[in-house]
Structures are given as structure tokens and as C-alpha cells.
Amino acid sequence: MLIHEYIVAVDWGTSHLRAFLCKVNKDTPLTLVDKANSLGVNKVIHSFEQTLFDCISPWLSQYGKVPIFMIGQIGSSLGWKETDYLPCPTKLGGIAVKGVNFTCAGHDITIIPGLSCRLSNDNYDVMRGEELQTLGWLQQDTQRFKGTHLVCLPGTHTKWVLIKEGKVELFKTAMTGELFDLLTNHSILIKKCDSTFDQPAFKKGADFTLKSELGSFTHGLFSVRSKQLFGELTNSQASSYLSGLLIGSDVRAAMNAEEWNLPELGEVSIIGAKHLSQQFSQVLEIHGIKTNMCKVTDMTLLGFNAVYQQILALPSQQN
Amino acid sequence: MLIHEYIVAVDWGTSHLRAFLCKVNKDTPLTLVDKANSLGVNKVIHSFEQTLFDCISPWLSQYGKVPIFMIGQIGSSLGWKETDYLPCPTKLGGIAVKGVNFTCAGHDITIIPGLSCRLSNDNYDVMRGEELQTLGWLQQDTQRFKGTHLVCLPGTHTKWVLIKEGKVELFKTAMTGELFDLLTNHSILIKKCDSTFDQPAFKKGADFTLKSELGSFTHGLFSVRSKQLFGELTNSQASSYLSGLLIGSDVRAAMNAEEWNLPELGEVSIIGAKHLSQQFSQVLEIHGIKTNMCKVTDMTLLGFNAVYQQILALPSQQN
Numbered sequence: 249m250l251i252h253e254y255i256v257a258v259d260w261g262t263s264h265l266r267a268f269l270c271k272v273n274k275d276t277p278l279t280l281v282d283k284a285n286s287l288g289v290n291k292v293i294h295s296f297e298q299t300l301f302d303c304i305s306p307w308l309s310q311y312g313k314v315p316i317f318m319i320g321q322i323g324s325s326l327g328w329k330e331t332d333y334l335p336c337p338t339k340l341g342g343i344a345v346k347g348v349n350f351t352c353a354g355h356d357i358t359i360i361p362g363l364s365c366r367l368s369n370d371n372y373d374v375m376r377g378e379e380l381q382t383l384g385w386l387q388q389d390t391q392r393f394k395g396t397h398l399v400c401l402p403g404t405h406t407k408w409v410l411i412k413e414g415k416v417e418l419f420k421t422a423m424t425g426e427l428f429d430l431l432t433n434h435s436i437l438i439k440k441c442d443s444t445f446d447q448p449a450f451k452k453g454a455d456f457t458l459k460s461e462l463g464s465f466t467h468g469l470f471s472v473r474s475k476q477l478f479g480e481l482t483n484s485q486a487s488s489y490l491s492g493l494l495i496g497s498d499v500r501a502a503m504n505a506e507e508w509n510l511p512e513l514g515e516v517s518i519i520g521a522k523h524l525s526q527q528f529s530q531v532l533e534i535h536g537i538k539t540n541m542c543k544v545t546d547m548t549l550l551g552f553n554a555v556y557q558q559i560l561a562l563p564s565q566q567n
Numbered sequence: 568m569l570i571h572e573y574i575v576a577v578d579w580g581t582s583h584l585r586a587f588l589c590k591v592n593k594d595t596p597l598t599l600v601d602k603a604n605s606l607g608v609n610k611v612i613h614s615f616e617q618t619l620f621d622c623i624s625p626w627l628s629q630y631g632k633v634p635i636f637m638i639g640q641i642g643s644s645l646g647w648k649e650t651d652y653l654p655c656p657t658k659l660g661g662i663a664v665k666g667v668n669f670t671c672a673g674h675d676i677t678i679i680p681g682l683s684c685r686l687s688n689d690n691y692d693v694m695r696g697e698e699l700q701t702l703g704w705l706q707q708d709t710q711r712f713k714g715t716h717l718v719c720l721p722g723t724h725t726k727w728v729l730i731k732e733g734k735v736e737l738f739k740t741a742m743t744g745e746l747f748d749l750l751t752n753h754s755i756l757i758k759k760c761d762s763t764f765d766q767p768a769f770k771k772g773a774d775f776t777l778k779s780e781l782g783s784f785t786h787g788l789f790s791v792r793s794k795q796l797f798g799e800l801t802n803s804q805a806s807s808y809l810s811g812l813l814i815g816s817d818v819r820a821a822m823n824a825e826e827w828n829l830p831e832l833g834e835v836s837i838i839g840a841k842h843l844s845q846q847f848s849q850v851l852e853i854h855g856i857k858t859n860m861c862k863v864t865d866m867t868l869l870g871f872n873a874v875y876q877q878i879l880a881l882p883s884q885q886n
Contacts, residue, residue, distance in 0.1 A: 262755070364797075369779045372793040405789065421789040423754070430749045435742070436581070460688045462782040464820045466813070470724065470740040474691040478683075494785070501783045 251560065254281070254314045256304055257552035260322035261377055263288040263404065265299065268549065269307045277387075277553040280545070282307065289321040296328040297352055308355075315356045317555055320377035323348070323359040333364035333374055337415045340383040344558035360555060365418040368506060373421050378407045381519045384550030385542060386414060398513050400502070402495075402520040402528050404429075408502050418507055424498040425524075431494075432487055437472040439483045445523070449485035453492020454531045457500055465497050491527065499531040510537055519547050570879065573600070573633045575623055576871035579641035580696055582607040582723065584618065587868065588626045596706075596872040599864070601626065608640040615647040616671055627674075634675045636874055639696035642667070642678040652683035652693055656734045659702040663877035679874060684737040687825060692740050697726045700838045701735060703869030704861060717832050719821070721814075721839040721847050723748075727821050737826055743817040744843075750813075751806055756791040758802045764842070768804035772811020773850045776819055784816050810846065818850040829856055838866050 255278070257268045265286040270278040286303040287293070300316075301308070308314070323331035329348045347358045362376035378401045385399055386392050393414035401407040404425040410417045432438045453472075460468050472490050475481040481489055503510050510516070515538045518525045522541075529539040574597070576587045584605040589597035605622040606612070619635075620627070627633065642650035648667045666677045681695035697720045704718055705711050712733035720726040723744040729736045751757045772791075779787050791809050794800040800808055822829050829835070834857045837844045841860075848858040 369775070369787075371775070371779075371787070371790045372797045372799075373789065374793055374796055420786050421793075422785040423788050424785055426754060427785065427788075430753050434749050434753055435745060456688070456690070460690075461820075461823055461825055463784070463816070463823050465782070465784040466741040466743055466746065466817050467739050467820050467824075468688075468690070469742045469746075470692065471690045474693055474740075477693055478691045480691075497782070498785050501780075501786050504780055504782050505786075506780055 252315060254307075254311045255552070255556060256307060256314055256316045257549070257555075258300070258304075258316060258318040258322070259320055259377060259380070259548055260300075260318055260327075261288055261320040262290050265303060266548075267300075267304050268545075268552070269304070269311075270549065270552065272556070278549055278556065280549055289324070289327050296322065301353060313354050313356075315358070315559075317344075317358050317360065317552055317559075319360045319380045319551075323362060324376055327359075329359055331359050331361040333362045333376075336363055336365035336419070337412070337417045338363065339415050340379060340386065340554075342558065343379065343383065344555040345562065358555075358559065363416060363419070365416075367418060367420065373419055375407055375409075375419060375421070378409065378419075378519075379416070380551035380555070381544060381547040382409050382411070382416060382551075383554050384547035384552075385517060385519060386411070387550045387554050388542070388547070396508070396513060397515075397517065398502075398508055398510065399517045399519060400528055400532075402518065402524045406498050406528075408505070410508050420502075420505065420507070422498045422501065424494050428491060428494050431469075431472075431490060437469070437490060438486050441483050443484035443487050445491075446485045446488040449481060449488040450492040450527065451530075452481070453489040453494075454496035454499075454534060455492075456489075457493055457496030458534065462500070462504065468493065468497075492531075495527050495531050499528065499535060503535055503537075510535075514538060515540055517542055519544050571634055573626075573630045574871070574875060575626060575633055575635045576868070576874075577619070577623075577635060577637040577641070578639050578696060578699070578867055579619075579637055579646075580607055580639040581609050584622060585867075586619075586623050587864075587871070588623070588630075589868065589871065591875070597868055597875065599868060608643070608646050615641065620672060632673050632675075634677070634878075636663075636677050636679065636871055636878075638679045638699045638870075642681060643695055646678075648678055650678050650680040652681045655682055655684035655738070656731070656736045657682065658734050659698060659705065659873075661877065662698065662702065663874040664881065677874075677878065682735060682738070684735075686737060686739065692738055694726055694728075694738060694740070697728065697738075697838075698735070699870035699874070700863060700866040701728050701730070701870075702873050703866035703871075704836060704838060705730070705733060706869045706873050707861070707866070715827070715832060716834075716836065717821075717827055717829065718836045718838060719847055719851075721837065721843045725817050725847075727824070729827050739821075739824065739826070741817045741820065743813050747810060747813050750788075750791075750809060756788070756809060757805050760802050762803035762806050764810075765804045765807040768800060768807040769811040769846065770849075771800070772808040772813075773815035773818075773853060774811075775808075776812055776815030777853070781819070781823065787812065787816075811850075814846050814850050818847065818854065822854055822856075829854075833857060834859055836861055838863050 269282040397411040406422040409419040588601040725741040728738040
């Protein structure tokens with residue numbers, strides 16, 4: 249017997265709230281019924297409660313008191329209720345159980361915790377949100393619980409997640425997307441102009457990174473301007489070139505990371521928006537690394553399905 | 568016989584106009600009589616002419632039609648009159664002669680050209696303004712016309728200038744200061760709070776760069792946030808740590824540059840604002856490199872003195 253017919257799954261990050269109405273099935277994973285978007289954690293004007301319920305109220309009117317599961321920055325110190333960072337290495341199998349549970353307007357809400365890890369260079373790293381897509385990715389193919397894998401989740405911050413025998417061993421964050429936004433909107437590198445993605449300029453940026461000495465990122469960045477001055481790049485190509493330079497640096501750092509050996513792993517799974525994933529894929533393939541592109545919504549739903557199954561498996565939930 | 572008793576020297580960059588009223592001496596370099604500041608090239612609201620003459624009008628009222636020499640972005644495509652980039656390797660001895668001369672409100676104005684160079688990684692680099700301080704630095708000690716030297720000019724963009732036998736051989740730009748401003752004002756790394764320079768946090772940032780794998784800049788940047796989350800850095804220390812991280816990366820790239828061998832050179836001369844120069848000096852000394860700090864105004868005046876002597880030496884100027 250099913251406890252619920254529907255659940256609401258919410259990926260609530262810094263910039264966006266993405267809500268999914270899902271149907272619970274007996275022997276198969278959750279299926280997507282409807283989607284809705286609203287403001288990210290940093291942009292909420294009134295309360296988190298109002299923002300959430302304004303966004304999903306049509307579903308609640310129709311389906312009543314469905315349980316709500318949330319991940320992302322909504323569980324940070326700036327969010328609604330703060331959840332822990334589970335220290336790596338960790339299995340994701342019990343992550344939902346370590347969430348924060350509360351009731352709001354008669355709805356049971358669970359916020360899933362984030363992950364933290366300590367790297368060899370005396371550095372911490374943290375994530376909130378990407379652990380769910382990683383969990384979904386593991387669920388998609390049980391073979392992935394064996395061996396060592398690297399998952400790349402590009403976005404505002406790229407997360408490179410190392411999986412060993414089904415555990416998240418560690419991960420690294422690169423601020424690639426945020427740097428792209430900052431340099432595009434606020435630096436002397438990019439002139440405001442209409443520009444569409446320019447594949448040859450992107451490739452030129454990625455190639456430039458490869459040809460430069462390792463560790464010359466801040467020196468190489470100025471090439472975005474100097475190549476425009478010398479007619480090697482038009483103003484409208486500069487943005488795609490910058491993107492190639494930044495993604496090139498990010499991938500190159502992953503190629504040189506001491507925590508894993510990318511050529512030995514043989515393949516990287518990429519979970520992200522389609523166009524951005526293609527850009528990472530292209531640069532990884534320049535380095536001779538095969539990629540497996542996964543749809544972010546599929547991984548999110550598989551992740552929430554696993555979370556829901558974890559909650560169902562709790563003794564208190566047994567009928 | 569002296570042709571002029573006074574000249575006005577103007578260092579007019581992107582962010583600031585810095586004007587100097589200088590007395591011409593018979594057998595010794597220019598001496599500084601007065602200083603005045605105004606808006607940089609990017610900030611000029613009315614005309615360049617009005618901005619300049621509003622700034623220096625008290626001097627002109629007193630001393631009449633003095634010649635005006637200018638360097639910096641005022642000679643760029645966004646400036647008043649565009650001057651060339653002289654390609655390196657080049658001596659700076661004839662730079663004034665290649666400037667753009669024009670008359671405005673009865674004053675003879677000369678804008679000094681910039682420099683360009685092509686680096687081994689198929690990259691161009693350009694400068695406008697720092698060539699004058701470099702010229703001044705060469706003038707300060709004639710021994711510097713012999714051998715190989717590296718001059719570091721930190722600022723919005725750091726310029727690393729390689730001098731061989733009195734010629735500017737090549738140079739490299741790092742966007743260190745601009746990245747610091749962007750990341751401080753617009754990123755998730757730094758919370759707005761009162762903070763003064765924190766020496767231990769700066770050192771921690773510089774050390775972090777040294778301990779990290781080469782080429783991991785975009786990955787390491789996120790440590791500014793994660794160290795705050797884990798209590799290793801207070802919010803008010805984060806800015807100094809970020810500064811250490813960025814200057815650490817800049818210096819490390821210079822240590823690894825294939826165009827020169829820093830340990831063999833033995834010493835780097837630094838020309839910049841005092842506090843920033845001290846930060847670069849400190850990180851270079853962590854790497855075992857001695858530094859020689861030079862006052863930027865002294866180098867600017869020595870540079871303008873050399874420019875003025877070049878103009879005087881022209882046949883048309885001989886009495």
C-alpha cells in the first residue's frame with residue numbers, strides 16, 4: 249500500500265526555486281506531473297513559507313496535504329532551516345534520514361542535509377543540492393555503486409564529485425560560472441553587445457588555456473582584451489572565448505587534480521544544463537576524456553525518488 | 568638656455584587623472600612643484616579638454632602656456648587621441664618622439680605611445696602608462712641598462728616587465744587588482760562588513776596558493792567561502808585572505824613563467840602604491856626572491872624627465 253499518491257520535490261538554490269509535483273508509483277520511480285519555478289534563497293522578499301506556497305498552491309488545492317522534500321541552499325544558514333553538512337566519505341543511502349523535519353501549514357517538510365569534505369591541501373569544501381543529483385545518478389545504474397567514478401556538475405559553481413564503491417569520497421568546487429558572470433558584467437574584458445555563442449571563439453579560448461603554462465590563469469585572462477585590440481577576436485566573440493578560457497581552466501585543474509587520475513577513470517559523467525554540459529564535454533574530449541551527459545531533471549527526480557524511498561523505509565513509516 | 572621653466576606631466580589612466588606641475592632644471596631632473604587629481608578616462612563626463620583644464624587651470628593662470636605631456640589610457644581608442652603601441656623588444660629612449668602632438672587652447676600637448684608584445688603562447692600583451700615608470704626606473708641607475716631585470720608594477724592590472732640590456736624585451740599582465748575588486752564587491756565570497764588589513768589572513772591566503780597544485784586557481788578560490796563556513800576565517804578576515812590568494816597566484820605564475828627565470832634574476836623591482844607593493848614584496852620573499860621597492864611618484868617624475876629630455880634633443884627644439 250502506498251502512503252502518499254503525490255509528493256512535492258523542491259530544488260531551492262541561491263538563484264532559483266525549482267518545484268516538481270511527482271506521482272508516487274508502486275514499483276517504479278516517481279513520475280513528473282508538473283513543474284513550477286520561483287525565487288532563489290537570495291532573492292526571497294517576503295518569507296520562505298509564502299514564496300513556497302505561492303509557487304505550489306495550485307497543486308495543494310488539487311491534491312491536499314502532500315509531503316514536501318527540499319534540497320539546496322534552503323538548508324543553509326541563510327535558508328529556512330539549517331541542516332548539517334554530512335562529512336565525506338559518506339554513502340548517500342541514509343541522507344534523507346539526517347534531514348530536518350518540520351510541519352508548516354499542515355504539510356510535512358523535510359530538508360535534506362548537504363555534504364562537506366576536507367581536501368589534501370588543508371581546504372574544506374561544501375555542497376548543497378548537487379548531492380541529490382549525485383544520488384540520482386547512482387540510482388540510475390547499480391553498476392555505478394562499484395568502482396571509482398567522477399561526476400561533473402557544472403553551474404554557477406562546478407562540482408567535481410569523486411565516487412568510490414558507492415560512497416562520495418570527496419569533491420571540489422570551481423567558481424567557473426560565477427567568474428564568467430562577474431567578468432562578463434563588471435570587468436574591462438567584455439563590451440556590452442549582442443552576442444550569440446560562437447563555437448570557434450569558445451574553442452580558441454579552451455585551446456589557449458591548454459597551450460599556456462600551468463598556473464597562469466590570472467595572466468591568461470587578459471588575452472580576452474588583448475586579442476580584441478589586435479583583431480584576433482571581435483567584441484561579440486569575446487564572451488564565448490572567455491567561456492572557453494574559464495571552462496578550459498576548470499577542466500585542466502580537474503585533469504591535474506591529485507585526488508584522482510582522470511585518464512585512468514576513462515569517463516566523466518556530466519549533469520547540468522544542456523548547453524553548459526556540452527561545453528564541458530567538448531573540453532574534456534579535447535583532453536581525450538570520454539563523457540556521459542545526463543539530464544539534470546532526470547537525475548533530480550531519481551534523487552528525490554531515492555530520498556522518498558529512504559523515508560518510506562523508516563520503521564515509523566511502516567504500515 | 569632652458570626652453571621652458573615649467574611643464575605639466577599627466578598620468579591619465581582608466582580610473583584616475585594624476586597631474587604634476589614640474590619645474591625644469593638645467594642640470595638636474597624635474598622637480599615636483601604641485602599635484603592635482605581628477606577623473607579617469609572611463610569616468611570623464613564632459614570632454615577630456617574640460618576635465619584636464621579644470622584640473623590644472625590654477626597652474627596655467629600662474630605660469631602661462633606650459634607644455635603638457637600625457638601617458639596612459641588617454642592615448643587609447645577610448646581616450647582623447649589614439650597613439651600607437653610600440654612593439655617590443657624596444658628601447659624607451661625614443662618613445663616621446665613617437666607620441667601624438669597637438670595643440671589645445673594654445674598649449675602644446677604630447678601623448679606618449681604605449682607598448683605591445685607577443686608572447687610565446689600566441690598571446691599579445693599591451694600596456695599604457697607603466698612604460699613611463701619603467702623608463703624612470705631605468706634612468707634612476709644607469710647600471711640597469713646592463714643585464715636582465717624584472718620590474719613588477721602592481722595595480723588594477725599587474726605588469727611584469729622584462730628588461731634586457733636596457734630594452735623592454737616583453738611583459739605580462741595579470742588582472743589581479745581587478746579580480747580582487749570584482750570578487751570583493753560582487754561575489755558570494757565576501758560579506759559586506761568593516762574590515763581592515765589582516766596580516767595573518769593575508770599570509771594564510773598566500774600560503775594556501777603555495778600548497779595547492781599548480782593550475783588550481785578556480786578551484787582554490789572557493790576556499791575563501793569554505794574557510795568562513797568552518798570557522799577558519801572570520802568574515803572580516805576574508806578580504807585579506809582573498810588578497811593573499813590572488814597575489815599568491817600572480818607571484819606564483821611569475822615564478823613559473825617560461826619567459827624568465829626568477830631565481831636567476833635574484834631580485835625584482837616593485838613600482839606601485841606602498842601597501843600593495845609591500846604585499847607583493849612579502850609574497851616574493853616567501854619564494855626566496857629579494858625585492859627593491861621604488862616610489863611610484865619618483866619613477867613617474869624620472870620618466871617624464873626622460874620624456875622631456877627626448878623632446879628637447881629633437882633638432883627642431885635646438886636653439
